[in-house]
Amino acid sequence: MSIIKINNLTKIYDGSQIEVKAVNGVNLAFDQGEFTAIVGPSGSGKTTFLNLLGGLDRPTSGEVIVDDVNIWELSGRKLIDFRLNNIGFVFQSYNLIPVLTAKENVEFIMELQGTSKKERFDRTKSLLEAVGLGDRLNSRPNKLSGGQQQRVAVARALASKPKFILADEPTANLDSKSTETLLDIMEALNKEENITFIFSTHDARVMKKARRIVTMEDGKILSDKTK
Amino acid sequence: MIIIATTLGICAGIFSAAFYQGMIDQRVDKVIKTELSHLQIHEPEFRNSNEINNYIPHADELNKKISEIPGVTGVSNRIVIFSMVASAETASGVKIVGIEPDQEKMTTSLYQKIREGNYFEEQRKNQVLIGEKLAEKLRVKLNSKVVITLLDVDNNITYGAFRIVGIFNTVNNSFDEANIFVRYDDLARLINFPADACHEIAILVDNNEKVPEIKTRVEQLASGLEVMSWLDLSPEMSYMTEAMDLYLYIFIIIILLALLFGIINTMLMVVLERVKEIGMLMAVGMSRIRIFLMILLETVFLSFVGGIIGVIAGWLISRHFETRPINLAAWADAYTDLGYDPFVYTVLNWPLLINVIIMVLLTGVLASLYPAYKALQQDPSEALRTE
Numbered sequence: 001m002s003i004i005k006i007n008n009l010t011k012i013y014d015g016s017q018i019e020v021k022a023v024n025g026v027n028l029a030f031d032q033g034e035f036t037a038i039v040g041p042s043g044s045g046k047t048t049f050l051n052l053l054g055g056l057d058r059p060t061s062g063e064v065i066v067d068d069v070n071i072w073e074l075s076g077r078k079l080i081d082f083r084l085n086n087i088g089f090v091f092q093s094y095n096l097i098p099v100l101t102a103k104e105n106v107e108f109i110m111e112l113q114g115t116s117k118k119e120r121f122d123r124t125k126s127l128l129e130a131v132g133l134g135d136r137l138n139s140r141p142n143k144l145s146g147g148q149q150q151r152v153a154v155a156r157a158l159a160s161k162p163k164f165i166l167a168d169e170p171t172a173n174l175d176s177k178s179t180e181t182l183l184d185i186m187e188a189l190n191k192e193e194n195i196t197f198i199f200s201t202h203d204a205r206v207m208k209k210a211r212r213i214v215t216m217e218d219g220k221i222l223s224d225k226t227k
Numbered sequence: 228m229i230i231i232a233t234t235l236g237i238c239a240g241i242f243s244a245a246f247y248q249g250m251i252d253q254r255v256d257k258v259i260k261t262e263l264s265h266l267q268i269h270e271p272e273f274r275n276s277n278e279i280n281n282y283i284p285h286a287d288e289l290n291k292k293i294s295e296i297p298g299v300t301g302v303s304n305r306i307v308i309f310s311m312v313a314s315a316e317t318a319s320g321v322k323i324v325g326i327e328p329d330q331e332k333m334t335t336s337l338y339q340k341i342r343e344g345n346y347f348e349e350q351r352k353n354q355v356l357i358g359e360k361l362a363e364k365l366r367v368k369l370n371s372k373v374v375i376t377l378l379d380v381d382n383n384i385t386y387g388a389f390r391i392v393g394i395f396n397t398v399n400n401s402f403d404e405a406n407i408f409v410r411y412d413d414l415a416r417l418i419n420f421p422a423d424a425c426h427e428i429a430i431l432v433d434n435n436e437k438v439p440e441i442k443t444r445v446e447q448l449a450s451g452l453e454v455m456s457w458l459d460l461s462p463e464m465s466y467m468t469e470a471m472d473l474y475l476y477i478f479i480i481i482i483l484l485a486l487l488f489g490i491i492n493t494m495l496m497v498v499l500e501r502v503k504e505i506g507m508l509m510a511v512g513m514s515r516i517r518i519f520l521m522i523l524l525e526t527v528f529l530s531f532v533g534g535i536i537g538v539i540a541g542w543l544i545s546r547h548f549e550t551r552p553i554n555l556a557a558w559a560d561a562y563t564d565l566g567y568d569p570f571v572y573t574v575l576n577w578p579l580l581i582n583v584i585i586m587v588l589l590t591g592v593l594a595s596l597y598p599a600y601k602a603l604q605q606d607p608s609e610a611l612r613t614e
């Protein structure tokens with residue numbers, strides 16, 4: 001059963017001289033529990049595709065249907081709530097708030113959802129333990145390595161109990177050891193808790209772990225292979 | 228940056244407010260204690276005509292009754308004549324004030340302003356106190372003689388030679404140049420003034436706030452006479468106080484405008500530096516109103532912290548100069564010509580202080596609106612791509 005259906009999704013950027021089709025008529029579907037890598041060279045449209053899927057960038061045409069809801073038909077306020085409650089984001093450069101501790105960076109998402117203080121604390125603790133940072137709850141981002149910061153970002157993405165997680169080049173800034181650790185954690189969460197991960201990547205190690213690989217070029221799907 | 232700007236702005240605002248308030252209060256206090264007293268009684272025509280025969284009869288009895296009003300600390304009967312005083316070298320038009328030295332001591336601080344000589348301590352006849360400025364003008368010194376020429380009650384020209392026994396300096400050049408003081412009895416004898424009469428009764432009360440109430444009581448006792456408070460007698464003092472308040476607010480508004488643009492500039496930098504963070508917050512589902520409030524509260528909080536530090540610093544500095552005057556002696560002539568004391572003791576004006584705090588907080592809120600609006604203009608996907 002697909003949780004995400006993408007129909008004829010197109011995004012055109014109007015440059016001053018030239019029109020660029022960043023995503024060009026993409027049709028795809030994702031099932032619950034998938035561990036999918038979107039791959040392709042730079043400029044192939046991976047990040048734009050994830051932005052359209054995550055409700056961050058408005059498509060020129062086409063539909064993104066999540067649980068029978070076309071997210072691009074939602075009003076601004078509802079779309080923000082939709083992102084808060086259904087999608088977890090992991091960014092290439094972590095994007096943690098520097099003045100907050102690891103615990104607070106994870107917790108604030110639940111605060112936005114109106115979760116009770118106790119539940120917030122318990123869930124934050126268990127999420128940071130799940131990503132191997134149970135002993136770094138009170139560390140600020142500048143006291144954590146890149147790999148640790150990205151693991152906090154994964155915990156943050158999971159905090160709102162989303163339907164799926166979108167990760168844009170999550171390992172691009174990590175060394176091989178950190179990449180390995182992060183992938184193992186993401187894979188474990190995917191297998192044990194059936195969380196859907198969709199990530200864009202160039203990284204061969206990530207592709208090796210992915211069970212489905214969608215290749216993009218010039219905004220189009222070149223191939224879609226499931227291992 | 229915002230905290231420092233707000234601290235300096237508030238501190239400067241409070242200190243200048245205390246400085247100007249001190250200057251005004253000292254000026255008002257001086258006008259009351261050396262020139263006008265709180266209340267004055269005249270025969271209704273006297274102030275317009277300065278006619279010698281427009282006097283208050285039975286003044287001693289009235290003086291006694293007024294002295295018994297609670298809150299009245301001094302009552303002084305005066306003969307007031309505008310005439311000429313001449314030295315061996317030159318002459319000058321002056322206001323000759325005939326006083327009972329003991330009564331005047333209770334009403335004005337003239338006796339404390341004697342720089343040379345004494346305040347009618349000897350019992351000799353025809354003694355005069357003159358101001359330093361007038362002494363310079365007439366080129367006379369202590370113990371010099373001056374001749375006062377004037378009309379008596381029958382309009383005959385008369386004159387008397389007076390010895391200078393004291394030279395005063397009230398730190399108001401124009402007052403010192405235009406007023407001389409002699410004993411009541413000496414002046415009354417010279418002009419054949421009726422016994423028990425005077426031109427002016429000056430009244431000092433223990434608290435400026437009581438002036439309107441005591442004025443009403445005095446009016447009941449002095450029926451048919453004109454009773455005026457110091458504000459009626461010197462409306463320019465009231466205008467000056469109001470004008471000074473206005474200048475102070477204009478000054479503070481200029482400081483706040485500078486603060487406003489400073490805060491807007493700093494907060495815009497903060498928003499630009501945090502574009503990526505704001506983009507992330509928008510992406511993960513923080514509503515626009517929350518982002519707006521976040522920037523707004525951050526600015527208000529920073530302004531408030533700066534405001535509190537500024538208030539404490541301004542208060543401490545003003546308190547320091549409440550007992551240790553600010554010395555403006557370098558510009559003393561300019562100040563004394565205008566009647567201001569060159570040593571200024573600051574006075575904290577609490578209502579103004581509270582207004583300044585409120586205005587700073589409002590400035591913080593106002594200054595946050597544009598940066599907060601700019602934060603809302605971010606597109607999350609664009610903002611996340613920012614390096």
